[in-house]
Amino acid sequence: MVRRCIYCGTETDLSKSDIIPDALTNGKIINPNVCRVAHNNKFSDMFEDEVISKLAFITNELDIKSSKGNQYARYAANVIVDGTEYTTKMNADTDLFNKKIMRSVDGKSLIGPMDKIKKMKGIDYGKVTETDINQIEIEKKVSIDMGVFFGQKIHRLAAKIAFEWYCLNNNVTSKLSAFESVIEFIITGEGTDPVQIIGKEDIYGLINQMSDLGNHSLFSYVAGDGSVNVLVSLFGIVIYNVRICDSIIPECPYNAMFLTINLDAKKTGFKSVSKKALEQELQKGFQQVGMFNGFQVMCPCNINDNSMTCKMLYFLSSVYDANLPFNDESAEELIVVIKKHLNKVLNISALTIRGLKRFVNEHKGNIEKGIVFNPYGTNMKAIFTFYLIFATGIAENQIHSFEDLSEFVRTKFAGKEIAISEELCNILQKEMMESEHYSDIIKEGAKSIEEMRFD
Template identity: 35%
Template sequence: MARCIYCGTEYNLSESDIIPDALTNARILNRNVCKTEHNNKFSDLFEYKIISELAFLTNSLDIKSSKSSSYPKYEATYNIAGLEYPVKLSSETQLFRGKKLRSKDGKHLMGLLSDIEDIAEDPNKVEQIDINKLEIEEKIQINTSIFYSQEMFRMVSKIAYEWYCLKNDISDKYDDFMDIINFITHGIGHPVYIIEDAGIINYFRQNTIFASHCIIGYLSQDNNVYVLLSLFGAALYKVKVCKFNPQLCKNTCMLQELTINSERKEILYGNPASLLHDVQNSFIPNKIINGITVMIPINPLDTSLQQKLFLSSIYQLMESGQVVETREPTKNSLGIIMNNIEYLMNQSIIHKKALKRFVKEHIIDSKESIILNPEGTKNRNVFMFYIVYLIGKYLEEIKDIKQINQLIEGHLGKQNSEYIINDDFSVKLKERILKDKDYSVVLTQGARLIMDW
């Protein structure tokens, strides 16, 4: 009989989102968590704070809870015409659509001209400005301490434990897991480290999809069970789950990746030796070309081979004894996290959900013709406008995301769906759009095609 993996009760079991629903587009569930004491309570104890603090990131990555109709609100400060306006919003398009902004010094109010004139004590002090000719700067305050917080460590441990139980068909409470259970439920102990090894961080980035969650479980040589969790690619955590128990855990070497476009990839092995044996037998032995021994896959169509190689390499790196870990903020680990966040905020991956959201917020919901701001349009927005423009210019209908990526590659020369969006790149794309005097009509056509997709 199934029981709660935290307390052993058989009553009122529920579906626990292993990764909180608001932090992923690819939900995975553990159905062996009691509803009141060890599912709902975790939200109040630590999950809600993490979700709130990372709202700026999940909003940027087009991730929202399936229980919500809107994307999460985040706090930002906008510098407009030399004045700072602090706001909390879920879309930057809310700035100038009926919303009144009060400056940080409290002396200025910005909004629709008609609204401001109606409430102004002295209409002569109302100044009309054209936001399409202003450079608008957005500032987001990032609380990096959240990545080292007790709440984060408990949430990461909860993800590791529930995921490991799911992959090993564990449906009851066992003494082997008491250390991690006590930490998750009461904050007792400390089974979590942050990896601050730049080499491993970069290796994760090279072998995982942009902004995905990657979870790796492995059995160490000293018979401890560990789980690595790369959260959005922003921070990499190492969690000690338990001492190995062969009667409970049939899979001790595994990887699962959850992408922002809802895809799931995974590989499972009973032990590291089985993985290494499989990898070795996936290549033609001793293949020599021009006097050089090379590794050639036996099955070139095996899409899981890269993941197997990645998992094998990570296992060997973690067992090398040379990995740098920390529990406290260090200059090195903070630098890695900030670099990763900057990477996430300045890059984009094209998927259906992101395109539809962008079109709805920036084009469909607009009551006027689309006019791009030559001075202050956000880099990521310029890129998205350019994609909508290409679709409106060259497509009659949208078949799939592959067709859109091929269209973009044809004009940008890219070979994958990830694009680094810097200032120079943004300026070039904006110039291409503005050269077309009918770009507003083309954008509207592209928007219709995307919404009909």
């Protein structure tokens, strides 16, 4: 059978489209039925690049690297050193001061490596002072343009992701007329906008139960009015509902599907024809292993099937098929919802193996010299991450793998979600500083983390 572009129907020059742009995820999913120029490359300029650059701080914090440049995204930030505020575009906290010269917001001061400052013309050496830069003391202010979550461009991106994923799973290999409306919106930005931002907390609750914070998730369902929809959750921060078409079409039998991609690129999901079919799969997936006080005891047949929980949650919930996608929250209320998830996601990001390895790598020089903490440190995430390295370095803790470390964190902080607060960081920093050889312990911990492997 001839394969054609799902947007325009051409047979020529098909290419592999990254369903979720490469710069937004560590784990690829690909739709091979998209023509190269008009409906793959051009989308970058039309809407993808702008969204990607506005989300740069989030992808950077979550340790997502674009495979093209093989580097973390740069983002705009203000940093405060000794009471003076400087504006910069940055990549990593540690390369702030050793690469370039920054100008202060008031225009009166410059800061940078001494050798570079000395090479500048017209410098009055009497006014140059040396500052000891301790990463942990630097206060960093990043403002995220919340408008990015509401713009037409992110709607087009969400619609593109939903549409290409839905087509991939239903083996769509040509342009179908039922999708005309969603296609028009993706490729021109005109026509009826099929995308709505979700404000309902129970939908976020459901997706967050089926995935981890920081994941991208896709969730297809048939709504109460018979329409086919896909929920697109970006990082667990914001969820969009995309209406794919008005009713189920014969070419697309699969309508109860789920996929989640975590920050270490692992994927979990399932694909089922309908909620009813999923129910039958669930029944087959369990076997009776005995009776207990008159109750049947059921066990999953395949304990390695980690999609089982997702299937159960999908089946048991009905929040999505009743009155979605309509919501009555105002833009202000939606911003509150998104900000709340954003803060949670940025807090957990230290807890991926990718994040830890990157941190160790970026702070390698200081760790080898011997970390000296400033008791008035303000960079909470850095303190928390140093604490994880410190804990790994203590031999009695027996932390040899990322699983060991996760287990330690679960026990120590009692729970999956950790609020990195100033209070907590003060306690952790004190605990480290009370230990006599803490810089050696951190050195040991860093060595172990460098040796840990992704599974």
